[in-house]
Amino acid sequence: MNRRRFLGIGASVLGAGALAAVAVPSAAYLFAEGLPGRLLGSDLELPAAFQVPLPVPAVLRPVRSDGGNDYYEITQQVAMLEILPGVRTEAWTYGGTFPGPTLVTRSGRAAVVKHRNQLPVPSVVHLHGGHTPADSDGYPVDLLLPVGSPDPAASAASAGAAGSAGAAGAAGSAAPAMDGMAGMPGMPGMRHMSGRTVVGERTHTYPGKQRAATLWYHDHRMGFTGPGVWRGLAGFHLVQDDEEAALPLPRGDRDLPLMITDRSFAADGSFKYPAADASAATPGVTNGYMNGVLGDVILVNGAPWPRLDVDRAHYRLRLLNASNSRLYRLELDPQPAGGDALVQIGSDGGLLAAPVGHDGIEIAPAERFDVVVDFSRYQPGTQVRLVNRFGSGRAAEVMRFDVSSRAVNDDAKVPDQLSTVEQLDPAAAVATRDFAFRRSGSDGWTVNGDPYEPGRSLAAPALGRVERWRFSTDVHHPVHVHLDPFQVVARNGKDPGPWDEGWKDTVDLRPAETVEVLVRFTDYAGTYMLHCHNLEHEDMAMMADFTVG
Template sequence: MNRRRFLGIGVSALGAGALAAVAAPSAARLFAAGQPGRLLTSELDLPEAFRIPLPVPPVLQPVRTDGTTDYYEITQQVAELEILPGVKTQAWTYGGSFPGPTVVTRAGRTAVVKHRNELPVPSVTHLHGGHTPADSDGYPVDLLLPVGSATDADQRTAGMAGMSGMQGTPGATGTHGTPGTHEMHGMPGMRAAAGRNVVGERSYTYPGKQRAATLWYHDHRMGFTGPGVWRGLAGFHLVHDEPEDALPLPRGERDLPLMIADRSFAADGSFRYPAVDPSLADPGVTGPYANGVLGDVLLVNGAPWPRLDVDRARYRLRLLNASNARPYRLELDPQPAGGGALVQIGSDGGLLAAPVAHDGIQIAPAERFDVVVDFSRYEPGTQVRLVNRLGSDRTAEVMRFDVSSKPVKDDAMVPDKLVAVEALDPAAAVTTRDFAFRRSRGDGWTVNGDPYQPGRSIAAPALGTVERWRFSSDLHHPVHVHLDHFQVIGRNGGDPGPFDAGWKDTVDLRPAEAVEVLVRFTDYAGTYMLHCHNLEHEDMAMMADFTVR
């Protein structure tokens, strides 16, 4: 999207008051319910809720292993899926399914995941929450080009379309490559951004130097993350370790990853998405959706409003918000006697030091919350809905749990103490940096007043140091930091919020908020990113590089 086109959508998307970086009070009123974006309605009849059994993504098996490493292979491919009953939807998938297969690894063992791109477009795979070397992090212009789409000589210059106009500097250069132009197969007008591109296959190496945690992987291509994830490019990646194994938490079929995502469907069953260019040769969405795309169908593990038969026992629910822009407040209805239905045991970066009981959990795009629900607190036969208090009509319901009447054995429990979690010391911070996430009158979605340009770093932390980073917002911005998890130490000059506990990689900034975090940079030097995880904001340049040295 060029600058002129972007400026043309401003007032229709948010209103004149929200365009200025100083318009935080009006922004807070505009999104008082915590609901950014605009609803895109489906063009076909939607199915009745709670009729489809909850699917569970298959676990990907390694193709081989050795003494230190497990090797996996995933083919990115187009697949015809039955997401809505009786309707075929063409999806971009990892391995032919949505969500993609769940990759399960262990701390201390290296995982090498080879991706083969048989899609009609380039891709970039980012392990969200992964502690990885820079060349495997999924930098947004390090493209995996489709099989047969370019020759070796083209790899230096093949890029993604349209971003040079938005960045303000044609063919921006940086540490990741050199600019140029190229007519890409199936994508007329493809223009270059700097990147380390390969054709057909790329292997990502994840050394496993991190705690047990619920991670996920998704497309991260510059300018096109929104449509890529919307069309199906997302999957779970779970890390296990010995401290977690030693706890009596729910396991096996009672340990459930739940990917919650909203989507909209066209009359022919295809995913409906308001791209400026339906062929995706140019990035961006039409004006009314510049603040994010909200779907009217809620999917859990790729199924609309599913149901699950559960025992009267404890279940671990790994909640992931994989929506482009929609936040949720998740609650159980009815609440069990005494409340505290959702016992949080983990956050983005793994287990907490101690469990925290919630009546409801507010979860922004890309955040994860591991919770334990004890269904023995309900009478046999109870139908327990997982609801979204930020939604309305059909988007107010997520899924349903049907509590069994048969007696079962349940040895699981939630201990009063979980694992040791080191608390970073604010006094150890060697510097403080400010990052303002704003909609600028001149350049659209920005970080510190500038739209994204690959290779231009706005911070250079040193390995082994702790820094204090302060994020501030005008509107709603879930902020994600690559490489290392962080700890939230304050909101708006006060204590952290009720959902800020533990190690985080994504923090929810509501309108007109300021959040302080501590980050310790470890293991890997190189260029990484911080950005808004409202994917429409991200695609329209609300990203920045930082280089660890």
């Protein structure tokens, strides 16, 4: 897909809420499979599949604890890692590994996480799926500058003093705003804000007022989330609670977080990424990749096409799509007799009310699906591949499970009832709001026709009130909402889809589609975000603020 054909989509985009009623032939023609992105080929020979054992990210232990809090420390640092066998790759990491260390926290206890930035660039940390106060949420201009950077407050004060002197004391003069990031003038409509910028270290407080769920943390810097995550800034954060602990679900080594990503590599082993500006001063990607970057190497927990020896027993797989823009349809091959190979027990926001069986799962960037696989349904010695039906060539393979022949004890099972899940009442909605995600002429990727401008809110929902939000699209957009999860109630005016069950914080929208969700924000007032989680779309201004009060 070239730039001219892509920009032609803008002429076919319809008003919010009306997409379901009108045909969009150009979108249907250009996006017949509804899959975004363009493949970026690696410049070195790729390894054979299923040779590398599956790594499991280490669990980060608290440095101390008190009555209601657990304290953690993470250093963001450059590390040389062996991702491809025999090849060294420079990565930006949390704690020196990719993925970063896994935080395992308890509902009702606060996790206090101090990040120290020893990277060569600013960073922002967002706990994706976290029910988090605004000052710890990872607003994209709340920059954590590298250790040793000039103090932005002192620089602003100095600039303000100089400006005042130059104006000879003119009444009403103000100190110039801190840009917070070089290169933002290249993003149309962007207004500069200093945010809550600090140098060296920042502490995030996650109160833990939420259900057990599979969360993840990642870089969220305005204009540079794509390259930051691509280079390695992502990790798991698992919340546990008493309700989930009482269930006979797989535990220990049979409870596996699986971060699925795609990457490309340059000839020297470095991560290859089509940044618009090689100096990384201006955000975005080159024109050919504006609809997303697809890598040709599939990594699971940072390893290329790994394999895992499994017992003939139940396993819990916490599936996370941490790719920049790639969608996957995940299936087991061969399928077990009787189907329903993947029994879904949880979504972004935690346990479902009851399990749902799937032969395959479509998972968009940032979505999580907790599934249970019973490998006793396979004969000993079976090699079971996890495949991607949306991929071709090497991207069609993800990993392999090798079923053991040894006898094991397995008392895990999936109960018919998992949780009591509150259902939001559509009749209780006090407002309906429309958010159109689309390409808008020369403005790039937009929400409701405008590129992102920090501090300009598109909505002001009240704490505790239910609202109906309608997301509409031109092409494929996975939409993420911060602060609280939501419930999908309709797709194109019909029932939700097969992967919309439970509490979600990211919903996958296909081309020319409208999805309606019910939201209710609780506990924390402040400014939060909704945005596309195709990271190239996000970096090129497909974000918006909303302010809860």
